[in-house]
Amino acid sequence: MPGNAAPIKSVKLFFLFGILLAMATLTARAANPIDALVQDKRVALAMSLLDKNLDWVTEQQIAITEIPAPEFHEAARAAYVAKLLAACGLDVHTDSVGNVIGERGGSFGKSKDVVLVVAHLDTVFPAGTDVRVKRVNGRLQAPGIADDGAGLAALVAIARAMNEAQIKTQTKIVFAADVGEEGEGNLRGIRELMAAYKGNVRAVIALDGAATDYVTTIGLASRRLDMQITGPGGHSWSDFGAPNPITALARGIVQFSRTRVPQEPRTTFNFGVIDGGNSVNSIPAEAGVKVDLRSEDDAELARLESELRKSFASAVDEEMAAAEPGNEALKLKVTVIGVRPGGRLAADSPLLTAIENVDRYLGNRCRLERSSTDANLPLSQGIPAIAIGAGGLGGASHSLEEWYDPAGRELGLKRAMLTLLAIAGAQP
Ligand SMILES: [Zn+2]
Structure with a gap:
């Protein structure tokens, strides 16, 4: 029966492979310059x-x-x-x-x-x-x-x-x-x-x-940035309509979060620390967020940073457009707090x-x-x-x-x- 011959053949083949593998291993070892x-x-x-x-x-x-x-x-x-x-x-x-x-x-x-x-x-x-x-x-x-x-x-x-x-x-x-x-x-x-x-x-x-x-x-590669937005501040009731740095910051975070990042080269971003305002019934005079950007590729990281800056600049514009006219403008200050190529x-x-x-x-x-x-x-x-x-x-x-x-x-x-x-x- 042909079925009986098959196992013998594969045993022989297995044996042959074993010898070849051993020879290959020996050759590889001999070729190692560290020896x-x-x-x-x-x-x-x-x-x-x-x-x-x-x-x-x-x-x-x-x-x-x-x-x-x-x-x-x-x-x-x-x-x-x-x-x-x-x-x-x-x-x-x-x-x-x-x-x-x-x-x-x-x-x-x-x-x-x-x-x-x-x-x-x-x-x-x-x-x-x-x-x-x-x-x-x-x-x-x-x-x-x-x-x-x-x-x-x-x-x-x-x-x-x-x-x-x-x-x-x-x-x-x-x-x-x-x-x-x-x-x-x-x-x-x-x-x-x-x-x-x-x-x-x-x-x-x-x-x-x-x-x-x-x-x-x-x-x-990583870059860390501190995004600070400042404005006139005021009373939550009487100054309603003044531009709000926290709202502007939130607009910036949402906008930037829509940015697509590639899997390859792996690229990531994180809003890690947020601060701003001091009472629930005051329009804050400032708000800030610290951002960590990372990538396996420098060009990708540069692109991400430029997107971040653009998102926050346009968020400030958007907040000013939504505010009552005649208000003091919000200011955006971006500080690079860490760079690793x-x-x-x-x-x-x-x-x-x-x-x-x-x-x-x-x-x-x-x-x-x-x-x-x-x-x-x-x-x-x-x-x-x-x-x-x-x-x-x-x-x-x-x-x-x-x-x-x-x-x-x-x-x-x-x-x-x-x-x-x-x-x-x-x-x-
Ligand atoms: Zn170390």
Whole structure:
């Protein structure tokens, strides 16, 4: 019966596929350039030093986290990190905005190329926050312990291992602890770094927070605006007919909410805070709303902002047209309270290939992410950049209960260092 032959055939086929798959896997493994990279004696030594120095790395993470670094007040923490980087044999200086920069020379002829590795000094926590690190159930707990205590600790861990193993690279490497990554800092640290090495930055690796299970390749662009409308105000009864800033604001919100946004590139808007007026029987003299606009694409974001401005300008006109003539005109004031440019790492970028090869070598599973980090700025300038976690586990970021668990940190450290070396080129 033909029916009997079929299973035998498929068993044979299955077997054949198995062999082919095994061969393909072996070929793929052999083709991974990271295998060759870790054959280098110095690279192998640096890898083992990352394992050996783990306790020291955690001590440094605690010391760094316990130095308060609110936005715009990063200097004390910067001074400490500067000392650590100098002890790793780097040529260290602090620039005009407060970034700590540690340079490590390359050996590749006259090339001025640099690979930039950054972790941010600033935290979202205001001065006076208790930043002492507590040990709770084997975890470290403190505001900023992971974001970006973990990244800063990884920065010095990698600099130290490379120094002790005397690794030479083709391209110069710049280790930077930068300012102004969070909130109103508006990326001023990375902005200054990109300007200082303008034209020579081959790639940027941002070490931000914990984890090893993602790589940020899309920098989400965002703009935040404060829309304020002011007018004459008055009595609800006797001045009825005067233009009302709250009504105008409502007209603007409704009008703009009809704006269509694309799914791809993903684009969003949010009216997040509204205020205005002070009593139920007064025509308010002012009203305002804070708006958050985001997109994976800068052009889309610009379009959205222009729509927002148009909607509110026409809402004010509409409210004036509805008011009794002879009233003082409403005024619209738009303030940009935050700007982050966006961008995307090309799918065929050598930087992406490098980290994918490293993940394959380390057996690490990872997904591509979009996020808003220091990588936004280089990506917006068309320069290859990624943001990755520095290993270990973390949670409750930006809260007083923020925690970090150093278990498994070595995977993150090795992942970051190998990616860096794959891009900077280890010199045998
Ligand atoms: Zn961060």
